[in-house]
Amino acid sequence: MGSQEKINVVVVDDIDESREMILRMLQFDSTIEVVGTGRTGIEAIESAQKLKPDVIVMDINMPDMDGITATEAIRKKVPYIQIVVLSVQNDANYMRKAMLAGARDFLTKPPMIDELTAAIRRAGDLAHEEKLKQTPVFQPNAMTGPLSPQMMMRMPQMIMGKIICVYSPKGGAGCTTLATNLAVGLKSQENKVAIVDANLLYGNVAVFLNEHGKNSILDLIDRANDLDPEIIEDVMVENKLTGLHMMPSPKDPELNDAHKGEPVSKVLSYLKQIYNFIIIDTTSYLTEVVQTCLDIADYIVLITTQDIPSIKTTNQFLTLADASGIAREKILFVMNRYDKRIAISPERVGDSLKQPVLVAIPFEERIITSAMNRGVPFMVDNKMAPAGKAIISLVEVIRTKIQKDQENPSM
Secondary structure, rough: OOOOOOOOEEEEEOOHHHHHHHHHOOOOOOOOOEEEEOOHHHHHHHHHHHOOEEEEEEEEOOOOOOOOOHHHHHHHHHOOOOEEEEEEOOOOHHHHHHHHHHEEEEEEEEOOOHHHHHHHHHHHHHHHHHHHHHOOOOOOOOOOOOOOOOHHHHHHHHOOOEEEEEOOOOOOOOOOHHHHHHHHHHOOOOOOOOEOOOOOOOOOOOHHHOOOOOOOOHHHHOOOOOOOOOHHHHHEOOOHHHHHHHHOOOOOOOOOOOOOOOHHHHHHHHHHOOOOOEEEEEEOOHHHHHHHHHOOOOOOOEEEEOOOOHHHHHHHHHHHHEEEEEEHHHHHEEEEEOOOOOEEEEEHHHHOOOOOOOEEEEOOOHHHHHHHHHHHHHHOOOOOOOOHHHHHHHHHHHHHHHHHHHOOOOO
């Protein structure tokens, strides 16, 4: 969740004194905003549908409908809303029933203020994440088969997938970590996501996902004019844990990618018919294939870190991008491995390079190193860690950017 994003809360309790006590507790937390109150389970359901809060704090015992029944109904009608149930009885059976109904937390009345606000923050984080997952960044591709070039020319852009190229002009900035975790962050029931390893020499996407693949994008080059879904399926590796489809780097490192730019462009364009998002992991060297990926990308996630060499090479890339006609509007500038103790702040870097840093991803060595060594992106089991929240913020930046560009198609 972004640090400025408030948690909208509805408080429901049939006892006026209890309800007012909860409201007084919450008024001192600037991250929490009470948007409504209620006295009954029916009012809780109505508030959920009308106000669409992130969290509902609700008593378990109410006259018309108990909190457990109301929780179950709310979770069915507005699934992302998280419920914090309150009860005067610290009863394990009540707690079990509340959790089975879909409650996020169970607190004994009267709760301590820090206990209540912590529970609401946890629930709010999850609600914001679920809201992103349930709202497709754009409408999924409804086409069932490959499109002819004539059809592609006529079709609205919004039904085509988006290519997001992850790039840093300095090696070791964390491109593969960011690419794999961004792909997981974008993946949802509505969004079909592919990740393509365009580092033909030393690509590690397969390692980061604990997978092996016998084919790569190079195996599609000779068939770039004759692609179909079955051919793509033969090359892609499905990662069962995340649901991502991966196109790994070649098993034998490719030293020469000359004359491969055009067919690679055709392959990536074809993938837009099948996937909602195609995430491309790249190398820092501007090979022909990497330049092709940058050119064809709808958006470039440009990575820098808090060191002078990285900032210098990023500045050089931005100068080159300007000269090459790459629009600054399609560059999403990210600071990776952010450490607030270092004086080089995201704001200073953004001002210096005239390209604002949109997201700063905290440096969490233990979580990230463990994820790499296990081959499990940290977004799978540590998405609520600060680095995970930063990835969720980046997903929101991308979602907002796509919606804005579709409303004002001037890019």
